[in-house]
Amino acid sequence: MENIIEIKDVEMHFNMCKEKIDNLKEYFIKIAKRQLMYEDFIALDKVNLEVQRGEVLGIIGYNGSGKSTILKVISGILKPTKGIVKVNGTIAPLIELGAGFDLDLTARENIYLNGSVLGFSKKMMQDCFDDIVEFSELKDFLDIPMKNYSSGMVARIGFAVATMVKTDILIVDEILSVGDFLFQQKCENRINNLMAGGTTVIIVSHTLDQIRRLCSKVLWLDKGKVKMLGDTNTVCDAYEGNLK
């Protein structure tokens, strides 16, 4: 099988400045006083990972273990300090639903805007506009500004747009916890459909049930290091054992 994502020895360092300096005066004063001290924070430490086409990878770990950082590195938002990231395909990042919505615009306008933010063409959006509306079940609210929407409604639109056009890789960060129970099920069904169609999925979740249900492989991160990588049940059992 062909690797769709290859991560080799990736390290992500952040300069944690003791205080955030964002104006010139302080910057020069600190330089003059040689006080510009940084604390090196390692968010990811020599992470190696290979994901094959069609796999569903779950990422688990405690808060601050680097889960979101690795998603951002994969989707190209962050450039790793060291190491190589190779991605052979298009990515739909669902790191936060509704990124790129302008709440002053109506839902109709936002659907097109969000689609273009994700890099879809005009034709693609026109073709699947009706499907998106139908999936989100918000047909009656299409022409009101989205600032009047509830957060659940915003999430519905966001999920519908991001999953409507088939991409090679889908990145899902804790989003299955939004919306009501019925909509959550609908989202899970859609992810299952995408997986059946050969889309590679990466899921971050604290709900181990969800991970067990959906994933074919699990990565356990701990303080930026790979603690365990392998078969879903083995890793999940070990993680649960560690919690107790």
Next chain:
Amino acid sequence: MLEANFQTLKRYRYLLSNLIVKDIKLKYRRSILGILWSVLNPLLMMIVISAVFSNIFKFQVENFPLYYLTGSTLFNFMSESTNLAMMSILNSRELIKKIYIPKYIFPIEKCLFGFVNFLFSLIAVVVMFIVFGYPLHLTSLLFFIPAIYTLIFSMGLGMVLSALGVFFRDVIHLYSVVVVAWNYFTPIVYPYEILGEKMKMFMQINPMYYFVSYFRDVTMYNTVPGVKIDLICIAFSVGTLIFGLWFFKKTQDRFILYV
């Protein structure tokens, strides 16, 4: 590599056009006169400035209101574009943190949005030419040449400002002063001839001086500046753009840590 950049630009041109449309819609949403403000605004300013200054420059400048209007329209295009571009990265921080988009899209988009606004305010210029009974020369059709120079220049400057603004917020305050000063250093409310020798020398390094004079030459004075002026304009605009691209590319990977 240039080809790869071009490919991404092609892929994201739908985003580019969507963002411009969004900006236009939001700018005028819930204002009764809507887009008409792009026309009214320069006209109202022209009335105020002419009322104050036209008596002073009565003998040096023919048709002072038109002289002011042509100069200020082009200058405002530059100042609006660069100001919006400067804030563009900071204002899209939410997006930049969540989705990968080539970041240069944001300052470029703001400059193109400024260009669209400029085209609307040209309506005001044409209306005033007709109101004052000033002849519309055939050379006026060349108005787009200095406009394009200004656009390219603004893109370059906008990219530098947007990157600097991320790291040092002081730049934002500083630039608002710079633009006002720059406005007075460019012959917009006064004629070039009243300047002293030193100031005339100084004008040689002010790109806006060249763009504004070019714009007035073709719209008001029925003349086409020579090739030499074109070369100077190209050097200023393309040079600034290349520097802007280089500077932006060099710093863009660190944006996310500061926005």
